[in-house]
Amino acid sequence: MTDFSASLQPDRGQSAVSIALVDKAGFDGWLRLQPPRTRAAVAAQRFKGEANALAILPGAGPEDWSVVAGVADVQSLGAWCLAKAAGQLPEGSYRLESGDPGAAALGWLLAHYSFDRYRSSETASAPRTLLSRDAARIGETVQIASAVGQVRDLVNTPAADMGPAQLQAEVEALARDFGTKAAITSGKMLAEQFPMVHAVGRAADPARAPRMIELVWGRPEHPRVAIIGKGVCFDSGGLDIKPSSGMRLMKKDMGGAAHAIALARLVMAARLPVRLHLLVPAVENAIAADAFRPGDILRSRKGLSVEIGNTDAEGRLILADALTRAVEETPELIIDFATLTGAARVALGPDLPALFSNDDTLAAALLAAGSAVDDPLWQLPLWSGYDELLKSDVADLNNAPEGGFAGAVTAALFLRRFVPETVQWVHLDTFAWRPAAKPGRPRGGEALGLRAAWRLLSQRLPAQRPG
DSSP states (O other), X not given: OOOOGGGEEEOSSOOOEEEEEEOTTTHHHHHHTSOHHHHHHHHHTTOXXXXXXXXXXXXXXXXXXEEEEEOSOTTSOOTTTTHHHHHHSOSEEEEESSSOOTTHHHHHHHTTOOOOTXXXXXXXXXXXXXXXXXXXXXXXXXXXXXXXXXXXXXXXXXXXXXXXXXXXXXXXXXXHHTTOOEEXXXXXXXXHHSHHHHHHHTTSOGGGOOEEEEEEESOTTSOEEEEEEOEEEEEOOTTSOOOHHHHTTGGGGGHHHHHHHHHHHHHHHTTOSOEEEEEEEEEEEOOSTTOOOTTOEEEOTTSOEEEOSOTTOOHHHHXXXXXXXXXXXXXXXXXXXXXXXXXHHHHHOSSOOEEEESOHHHHHHHHHHHHHTTOOOEEOOOOGGGGGGGOOSSXXXXXXXXXXXXXXXXXHHHHHTTSOTTSEEEEEEOOOEESSOBTTBOSEEOOSSHHHHHHHHHHHSOSOOOO
């Protein structure tokens, strides 16, 4: 995992290169105040204050130099406004000419991310260290960057090295770090207690057998929050097999689990006053003689029967059993993450996770949290008029309505059948992948919705800490 700690350090007056920030609106005024050598350097580098552009400025002495970086708005620094500069500048220490990096420190850190596990030599460059006067904020920013890095690492790892056993190991490591234990349900007990998780994963090789992974942390008297992540470590589509183009990125189908594990670590590291219940149903949707079939009827943990309309709609099945388990502990809040539907990507593209919630006040708070930290979400409706699409002639409901209309909505409605109205619940249908690179955000696995959820929880459960 990338170590971000060296790239953001307290400003104690140590030697550092100065970075001036300017936006396009203020560029002409800034330029008029500069000495001739600066104006000449700016002209030579064709710098005009555009966002993500930068120029190197000569100083008074032969070894003196500074930087000017273009940002969208100097009065409101976004998370990614320094990411391009962090990726271009040489090794060394830097400080802003005025003010503090604030939210922009996260993008600076994440510009240092690299996934080198399978390379013969590392590609990461030496750290560029940003100095911050806000010492209290440094630790949290590094923790958030590390959480994003963990999601990226888990999603980028190919399925051969990231199966149910490896997800279990991630949760067990998390448990050890914070003085608790993970509970694993597998084999015959899984078939009895989590029948849909077992059915989806039973065709996999025994070494990749399905399991329910749970972790509980925090004081029993604190508000109970459940975090659930879809852990389909590879999705062939099952007997309704995907085409090769649809299967190519299915190593990322455990992206929901990656988000859930990373969010749990943030909660525990901050020692939020919460009774945390982490649930990761981990499976591989494989093809074998005992694979579950279209037309099969599965009995869920809740007792509802589910007719299988399509074996490639497996994520909602394992989440349904996990939701049922979470509800049994009467949580105040459930957050689930899942790379659930292609329909959400058609509607919103790769950058916007679809948000569904049975509580509009909760949804509004999460949307606001996402906007505040440059981790945007978009709410789609739990439109009850489409509940009838889940009807089955032979079971309580069908996992894959015919026709394909409103696929993200009907998937969320399916999950809603397993959550009582008395429990606040939010479902994030996230892509967990970035198809094209942006500053600080390379192509590959990505945390989308993680920081929004963390902002919500840290605001909802502030200040006090377990002793």
